[in-house]
Amino acid sequence: MAKICLCLTAKTLKRNLEILDKYRKYADLAELRVDYLEPDERLLIRRFPEQAGMPVILTIRRHIDGGQFVGGEGVRINLMARGLAFAETDRRRNFAYLDIEDDLDVPSLEEAAGTFGTRIIRSYHNSQGTDSNLLAKIRSMRHSGDEIVKISVRANSTKDVLHLLKAGKECTDQEKILISMGHYGTYSRILAEQFGSTISYTSAFAEADAPPAAPGQVDVQELSKQFRFRTITKATKVYGITGNPLKATSSPHFFNTIFELEGTNAVYVPFPADSIIDFMEIANHLSLEGVSVTIPYKESVIPFLNSMTDEVQSIGACNTLILTPQGWKGANTDARGFSGSLLAFLDRENFKRQRVTVIGAGGAARAVVYELHRLGAKVLILNRTAAKAADLAAPYKFAWGALDERGIAKVEKYHDIIIQTTSVGMEGSGDSPGSADPLASYNFSGREEVMDLVYNPKMTPLLKRASSAGCNVLNGYDMLIRQAQYQYVYFTGKEFPDHLLSRVRYGEI
Ligand code: ATR
Numbered sequence: 001m002a003k004i005c006l007c008l009t010a011k012t013l014k015r016n017l018e019i020l021d022k023y024r025k026y027a028d029l030a031e032l033r034v035d036y037l038e039p040d041e042r043l044l045i046r047r048f049p050e051q052a053g054m055p056v057i058l059t060i061r062r063h064i065d066g067g068q069f070v071g072g073e074g075v076r077i078n079l080m081a082r083g084l085a086f087a088e089t090d091r092r093r094n095f096a097y098l099d100i101e102d103d104l105d106v107p108s109l110e111e112a113a114g115t116f117g118t119r120i121i122r123s124y125h126n127s128q129g130t131d132s133n134l135l136a137k138i139r140s141m142r143h144s145g146d147e148i149v150k151i152s153v154r155a156n157s158t159k160d161v162l163h164l165l166k167a168g169k170e171c172t173d174q175e176k177i178l179i180s181m182g183h184y185g186t187y188s189r190i191l192a193e194q195f196g197s198t199i200s201y202t203s204a205f206a207e208a209d210a211p212p213a214a215p216g217q218v219d220v221q222e223l224s225k226q227f228r229f230r231t232i233t234k235a236t237k238v239y240g241i242t243g244n245p246l247k248a249t250s251s252p253h254f255f256n257t258i259f260e261l262e263g264t265n266a267v268y269v270p271f272p273a274d275s276i277i278d279f280m281e282i283a284n285h286l287s288l289e290g291v292s293v294t295i296p297y298k299e300s301v302i303p304f305l306n307s308m309t310d311e312v313q314s315i316g317a318c319n320t321l322i323l324t325p326q327g328w329k330g331a332n333t334d335a336r337g338f339s340g341s342l343l344a345f346l347d348r349e350n351f352k353r354q355r356v357t358v359i360g361a362g363g364a365a366r367a368v369v370y371e372l373h374r375l376g377a378k379v380l381i382l383n384r385t386a387a388k389a390a391d392l393a394a395p396y397k398f399a400w401g402a403l404d405e406r407g408i409a410k411v412e413k414y415h416d417i418i419i420q421t422t423s424v425g426m427e428g429s430g431d432s433p434g435s436a437d438p439l440a441s442y443n444f445s446g447r448e449e450v451m452d453l454v455y456n457p458k459m460t461p462l463l464k465r466a467s468s469a470g471c472n473v474l475n476g477y478d479m480l481i482r483q484a485q486y487q488y489v490y491f492t493g494k495e496f497p498d499h500l501l502s503r504v505r506y507g508e509i
Contacts, residue, residue: 002192003028004229005057006220007203007213009036013044015209017051023204024054026224029096031057031201033213034079035069045083048095055096057121058083065101065125066152066181066214077106084109087116097121099150102141114146123150127181130160134167138176148175148198152214155180158278161188165285168196177201182216187269189218190227193234194286200229226256227267237266238286239491242279243294246272251292254484257509262497276300283321290491291321292484298363305330315370317363319483322490331490332367337483339371342417342451345474351377357414359403359438360421361388364453368421369396380414382407384422384438408442415445418466420452425460437461446470455480481505 006027008016020030030052034042049056060076061067069076080098087094098113099121100106113120122141130153131137141149155161161180165188168178177197180188192200203212205219223229241251255268266289273279276297283291293301298317302308305318306327312318318330343349354377358365361383369392372379379398383389386402393400399414401407411418423429424438439462444450450466455477463473481504485496503509 001230001233002197003199004220004223005029005031005199005201007031007033007201007217008210009033009203009213010207010210011036011038012041013037013048013051016048019204019207019210020052020054022207023220026220027054027202029055029057029199031059031099031213032095033067034058034060034083035062035067036210042079043082045079046085050093057097057099058095058118059099061099061125062101065123066127073104077104077109080106080109081112084112084116084118087112087118091117094118097148099123101125110143114144120144120147121150121177122147123152126153129154129156130163130180132163134164135170138167138171138174138178142174148177150177150179150199152177152179152181154182154215155185155188156182158184158273158275158282161185162278162282162285164188165195165282169285172196179214180216181214183272184216184274186216186218187240187271189216190223190229190267190269191232191238191286192229193232193236194238226253227269228256228260231265232267233265235265237264237289238269239266239290239292240269240271240288241292241294242271242273242276243297244272244274246270246294249294250480251484254481254504254509255488258488258497258500261500261509264492266492273297276304280304287323288321289323290487292487293319293321295363302330304328311335311367311370315363315366317366320487320490331486333483333486333490334364334367334479335371336486337479337481338368338453339375340482341476341479342419342474343375345451345472345478346417346449350375351417354378354416355414356380356417356419357382357411358419358421359383361385361392362422365421366392368419368453369393369398373398377417378414380410382411403438405441408439411439411442415448417449417451420450420454420460420462423454425452425457425462426454427456437465444469444471450474452476453479477507478505 004027010016062069094116095118097119102124164180177199178195188195189200202220202223203217252268259266308330311332312330320331320333322329356377357380373396381389381393381400382403384403389400425436444466446469448471450471451474452460452463453476454460455475467473
């Protein structure tokens with residue numbers, strides 16, 4: 001099973017020991033980054049392994065390789081020798097590993113390491129990009145049978161991560177560490193086991209004076225607690241979410257918590273991807289069992305499906321992939337998540353005799369309109385681009401209009417329920433205060449039921465205005481939870497655990 005290595009990047013040995021003590025239970029080994037130490041401290045590293053009380057990697061990373069060391073190579077080699085000197089027969093008092101870059105050829109150092117049981121990690125770094133010849137590189141780097149090859153290269157795209165993953169798969173006979181640095185490659189650290197790596201490097205993000213040692217690292221507690229790194233084996237079922245950009249998503253927290261509480265051997269990982277084609281190849285290589293799909297891939301993923309539910313067919317958008325023996329099956333849980341949430345809020349079974357206004361005509365609106373039609377509502381669709389409202393309304397024979405004075409005047413006849421489906425009013429959407437309410441010229445009577453699919457902030461300007469006029473208002477949080485619950489059922493083939501329902505609803509999970 002892959003091990004967790006806590007990178008120690010404080011300026012003094014004492015502080016590194018404090019950090020190690022605080023996070024000891026989450027780590028299997030530590031990496032002493034001598035290049036981050038103050039010059040005087042660098043001379044005192046020899047006793048560190050004994051004080052650490054766990055296996056320690058000795059690393060003095062050069063600036064060109066993404067480290068802090070700017071001195072000459074002679075000085076650096078001397079420091080390494082100092083770390084290995086006066087080796088003890090009790091190996092726990094020696095450094096367990098020495099990181100030597102592939103282009104550093106000092107046989108005496110390697111001999112000294114070998115004599116006292118210090119294993120060599122032969123490393124290659126590229127902080128700019130991913131080399132095209134990775135397979136040859138991995139194969140050529142191991143000089144002796146006992147070395148671990150470490151490749152740490154920057155992923156500038158999903159293709160780069162795919163390249164590393166494929167190269168690693170060709171070298172299953174070799175002990176190695178493969179890291180795609182940066183945002184695109186974070187999952188190479190969580191899924192070290194699946195990438196064929198023996199060690200995953202992490203940092204303690206809460207310690208401001210010990211910065212993360214490389215871009216894309218995961219916090220040590222998050223790796224241990226949220227992703228349950230130590231339970232991930234080749235048998236662990238892997239699920240995840242893809243989208244671009246995939247910033248703050250609560251789905252990994254939701255699924256991983258449920259998997260843990262249910263004792264399910266599964267993990268759910270974020271897969272930010274700049275290409276759906278490359279991501280689908282990654283999904284196949286990593287044998288993913290299920291995927292949540294979000295913006296902007298809900299439509300472009302459809303050509304990859306082997307089969308799909310009626311919802312996906314009619315809505316033209318897919319937010320859930322399930323692996324079947326025949327290939328990927330696509331489902332859309334946004335639709336049921338929406339109707340389940342709104343019907344529960346209204347305490348209704350369906351939308352018969354309800355006249356409803358929908359604002360927006362994008363992917364989210366398509367799922368909403370599909371459900372409103374299925375459950376018997378009469379609908380008016382208003383959109384900034386009127387032609388898109390017309391296209392969405394046509395197959396259902398619904399009314400439509402632009403989001404202008406004339407269009408908004410029509411709401412008078414469709415005002416039992418008003419549903420806002422655009423990103424207007426969402427935190428970070430960049431709306432100016434005056435333009436964050438898409439229905440600003442409509443005066444609420446107080447009898448409308450108003451739903452906004454946005455859940456961050458909890459109350460959008462539209463909901464605030466509706467609420468002050470006396471309307472009942474609902475945001476998109478409950479819909480989000482419900483669509484995730486439906487995904488859980490698709491992913492696992494099991495009912496959502498009843499005893500967790502109320503905890504999920506009230507945001508405890
Ligand atoms: P989603 O899947 O979230 O619905 P989408 O398919 O890109 O995303 O659709 C975005 C919707 O939000 C559209 O209805 C869009 O209106 P246009 O069709 O006119 O583009 C609407 N939208 C986005 N920004 C908007 C804004 N500032 N004002 C009004 N409508 C906006």
